[in-house]
Amino acid sequence: MLAEYLPILLLFLVASAFAVGSVAVSSLVGPRQPNPTKLSAYESGNEPLADVPGTRFSVKFYMVAMLFLIFDIEAVFLYPWALVFRELGWFGLGQMALFVGILGVAFIYEIGRGGLEWD
Amino acid sequence: MVLAQDATTLDVPDVAWSSFAPELLLTAAALVLLLVAIARGRQLLVAAPTGVVAVGLGVWLVSTDVVVPGAVAIVWGLALPAAVFAFPHRGSLVQAWGAGVALAGALVLTGWQFVTVLGDGAGGMTPQSALAGALANDGIAFFTRITVYLTALIVLPLGYGYLRDRRINRAEVEPLLLLAVVGMAALGTANDLITLFVALEVLSLALYVLTGLARRDRRSQEASLKYFVMGAVASAILLYGMALMYVATGSLSLPTIGSVVALAGTNQLVSALGLALVTVGIGFKVALVPFHLWTPDVYQGAPTNITAFMAAATKAAGFAAVLRLYLVAFPGLQGLWAPVLAVLAAASMLYGAYVALVQRDLKRMLAYSSITHAGYATIGVVAVTDAGLSGTLWYLLTYAVSTLGAFGCVIAIERRRRGEVALVDLRGLGRTSPAVAGILALCLLSLAGMPPTAGFVGKFVVFQAGIEAGWTWLVVIGVLSSIVAAFFYLRIAGVMFLETADDDRPLPASSLGLTTGIAVSATLVVFLGVQPQAFLHLADAAAALVR
Numbered sequence: 001m002l003a004e005y006l007p008i009l010l011l012f013l014v015a016s017a018f019a020v021g022s023v024a025v026s027s028l029v030g031p032r033q034p035n036p037t038k039l040s041a042y043e044s045g046n047e048p049l050a051d052v053p054g055t056r057f058s059v060k061f062y063m064v065a066m067l068f069l070i071f072d073i074e075a076v077f078l079y080p081w082a083l084v085f086r087e088l089g090w091f092g093l094g095q096m097a098l099f100v101g102i103l104g105v106a107f108i109y110e111i112g113r114g115g116l117e118w119d
Numbered sequence: 120m121v122l123a124q125d126a127t128t129l130d131v132p133d134v135a136w137s138s139f140a141p142e143l144l145l146t147a148a149a150l151v152l153l154l155v156a157i158a159r160g161r162q163l164l165v166a167a168p169t170g171v172v173a174v175g176l177g178v179w180l181v182s183t184d185v186v187v188p189g190a191v192a193i194v195w196g197l198a199l200p201a202a203v204f205a206f207p208h209r210g211s212l213v214q215a216w217g218a219g220v221a222l223a224g225a226l227v228l229t230g231w232q233f234v235t236v237l238g239d240g241a242g243g244m245t246p247q248s249a250l251a252g253a254l255a256n257d258g259i260a261f262f263t264r265i266t267v268y269l270t271a272l273i274v275l276p277l278g279y280g281y282l283r284d285r286r287i288n289r290a291e292v293e294p295l296l297l298l299a300v301v302g303m304a305a306l307g308t309a310n311d312l313i314t315l316f317v318a319l320e321v322l323s324l325a326l327y328v329l330t331g332l333a334r335r336d337r338r339s340q341e342a343s344l345k346y347f348v349m350g351a352v353a354s355a356i357l358l359y360g361m362a363l364m365y366v367a368t369g370s371l372s373l374p375t376i377g378s379v380v381a382l383a384g385t386n387q388l389v390s391a392l393g394l395a396l397v398t399v400g401i402g403f404k405v406a407l408v409p410f411h412l413w414t415p416d417v418y419q420g421a422p423t424n425i426t427a428f429m430a431a432a433t434k435a436a437g438f439a440a441v442l443r444l445y446l447v448a449f450p451g452l453q454g455l456w457a458p459v460l461a462v463l464a465a466a467s468m469l470y471g472a473y474v475a476l477v478q479r480d481l482k483r484m485l486a487y488s489s490i491t492h493a494g495y496a497t498i499g500v501v502a503v504t505d506a507g508l509s510g511t512l513w514y515l516l517t518y519a520v521s522t523l524g525a526f527g528c529v530i531a532i533e534r535r536r537r538g539e540v541a542l543v544d545l546r547g548l549g550r551t552s553p554a555v556a557g558i559l560a561l562c563l564l565s566l567a568g569m570p571p572t573a574g575f576v577g578k579f580v581v582f583q584a585g586i587e588a589g590w591t592w593l594v595v596i597g598v599l600s601s602i603v604a605a606f607f608y609l610r611i612a613g614v615m616f617l618e619t620a621d622d623d624r625p626l627p628a629s630s631l632g633l634t635t636g637i638a639v640s641a642t643l644v645v646f647l648g649v650q651p652q653a654f655l656h657l658a659d660a661a662a663a664l665v666r
Contacts (some may be wrong), residue, residue: 007365091132105150112157 063115074103138249138256139308140232141225141264142301148195148298152214156290160212162203170200178493187231191224191308203571211288215279215632216448218293220271222300229264237261248310252372253594255310255443262512263439265306268521270432271300273636277523281530287333287422291400296428299325303436311372311449312406315440318582319357322436323350326429330421342420343603349413350403357400363393364448373448381451391455395433397444398456405437405495408466411490419487424534426482427526430489431519431580438496438515442508445500447664453503456609461501463595465493468600469534476607481529481540484607485522488566491604492518496599499581502588505662510584517565517577524562524640527633534627541663547620558641560612565644567608568601573647580655 081088081096088095110116136143154165173196180189202216208211237244237256246257251522254260274296302322309315330345365371367390380390402410415469418426449456471491478484496518499511532540532548548556567575578601585594611663629637647654 102150105153109157110152112154 060118067110067115070103070106074100120259132251137185137232137236138247138254139305141268141306143192144195144228145221145225145297145301145304147253148217149294149301151199152294152297153216153291155199155213155217155471156210156294159210162210163200166200166203166213169491170196172196173199179350182613183427187235188228189321190511191227195220195224203509203550210290211279211283211292214290214293215275215635219275219295221273221297222268222275225270225300225304226265229261229268232256233261244660246663252374253311253314253375255447255664256308257664258509259439259442260304260308262658263435264304266435266512266516266519267300267303267307269516270428270523271296273520273523273527273640274424274428274431275636276632277427277527277530277636278422279632281424281533281633282332282422285422289332289462292332295325295329297327298322299428301434303432306384306436307439309440310374310443312364313371315373315444316354316361319401319440320354323354325403326433329425330417330429332422332425336420338420339422340420342417345413345420346417352402353400353410356396360393360396360398361401363389363396365393367393373443376448377450380449387452387455390449394444394449394452394472395459398460399440401437401444402463404440405434405465405493405496406467406490406565407493408470408490408633408650409463411467411471411493414490415483415486418489419480419482419539423482423530426485427523427530430485430522430526433513434489434493434496435519438493438500438511442496442511444666446503446508449540451501457501460497461513461590464494464497464501465593467491467497467595468597469494469603471609472600472603472665476603478607479541479543481532481542481545481611482526484542484611485525485529488604488608489522491600492522492526492566493532494600495581498585498590498593498597501593502584503591504584504588505659506582506587507584508664509655509658509660509662510580512661513655514570514577516654517573517644518660520640520643521562521565521572521574524558524637524644525566525638528555528559528562531626531629531633531637534629535624539595542611542614545614546618547615548626549616551620551625555629555637556615558637558644559639560615562621563608565613565648567605569605571645572646573644573651574649576655580658 077099078096081092085092148655151165151169154164154169159163173192177189177194177196180186180192182189198220199213199217201211206212206216233244236247243263246255248255275293278292279288282292299322302318302320302325305318306315306322308317327347331339333339361371364376367386368376370376370379376390378643380387399410399474418430421429443660445456445460457558468491471489471494472488475484475487475491478487492514496511496514499507499509501507502510527539531552532544537620545556548559558645562573565572568574570579578597582594582597585591586595
């Protein structure tokens, strides 16, 4: 019975072998010509805010992370729903309204408690 | 236009709203109360539209001949604005009344479900499965709902004055309590693994926050963190067990798992492994012995009313899940799990009783006593009979009312002590405050299982089921541990009535809510002990399961 899961295990092995292998090969074979720009940290084109090791950042970011999680999950549900929206008809609209409504209450509560104010 | 014509409508699933009507009401109430919590001076702005919507919904329901839920919606829709009007500057009172009326409505809706769907007119039950098999509206669900809603309804007035005294009466208490109750009731109804897990998480997450309610108190912080970290690990183990069950049987629905496991040629090793891991996860929630380590610290550190709620309601919900898991999904592996569970029960009963003997703190002692009681309730599970099933459900109800009364008295005593209540603080209480001492003694006698109380009938029914199923050694251990437990319960009574105190002042007067809560639970302890027939009959009927 467990044998059915063998392909998944193989996929894991192949994927990690590919990742480790390509890094190893490029570090062994590739040319090495460092310059300051290449060595600097890449932060989406912005100036890095701080050195990465040992950096402290505000605990308040947890609220942002939680908010992100909530809306991320909402999006996860909205995409497949949008795909079958026509087929589901009014039933689908009602259910999604219920779901978004409940999330909306949580969001209003968050604003009301000052969750979006940084200071 | 062409696209619109091409669209075919799927078969829309039929949502049986009535099958989870009580939880629906409580969820809606929790959401509205959250909005009321942040409205501050503009509470009427939230309460009035909600009231209009609820009354409109109620009128529509009544006009379509769904009278009882309609009436409940109308009553709740009128009660919320009325509470805002009546207590304009006391937000926590509005919250408490809003939550209380919703819980009473949930009890009414549970009764309505029994009358319209479950009951067969002759007092028996015809179980129903709903939402494509995700929910089972049967005896376990019905009884768990009653126990959990009743507990929450008693905890609300018990805790109101206590939270105000400790200045932790935050507006989030009632919504979180309602959400925890919804999770517990859903755990009692869950008939597939996913619903079961989601329900367990809903109740756990709400309880983690409630445990840490007194965030200036280090012990409350510690309790919350400990409960959260260990609970998260337990959830992970549980989830792994569920995954293994799915691997072994190819189904998430408990009845299907049950029929597949019973077949010869199923991979019994993998499903047994899954069952073992799930037992660890749920054993953690109900505090069976090897998984009980969090209990004393969390029960001691949490605000006392939350401890009372956790002890009474979480245990009932957790055992509902245990019963359904073992009796619906795994009766086929009975020879494998029953001995293991019996050993856990025996260990819980003995360990809890002996460690409680040496406790000095009253809340800690009640925590160990709750471990002991988890052991007694498990006797009904290992019996694997209808008598054992109804015995466990009944036992959990009697334990809930007794432990609520006991923790209510602890709250009353804490008003003087400001914090921990040690055994020596109880000296002379029988002389200075005879009412509180008397009720505490009554509830402890019920926990010990003395005859005229609810606890006696509970123990009697469970032990009887154990004997009938042939678990004589387990019942003997149960009786032995009851004797040990009776010693420390009676010692408390002795300290209260026979010793004299240095401090002759009576306890400060209890608030109205605290008095009501303690009186109601004490009345129930006596009533269920003297007149158990009505509820015992219900518990017998509750042995009807969706299989």
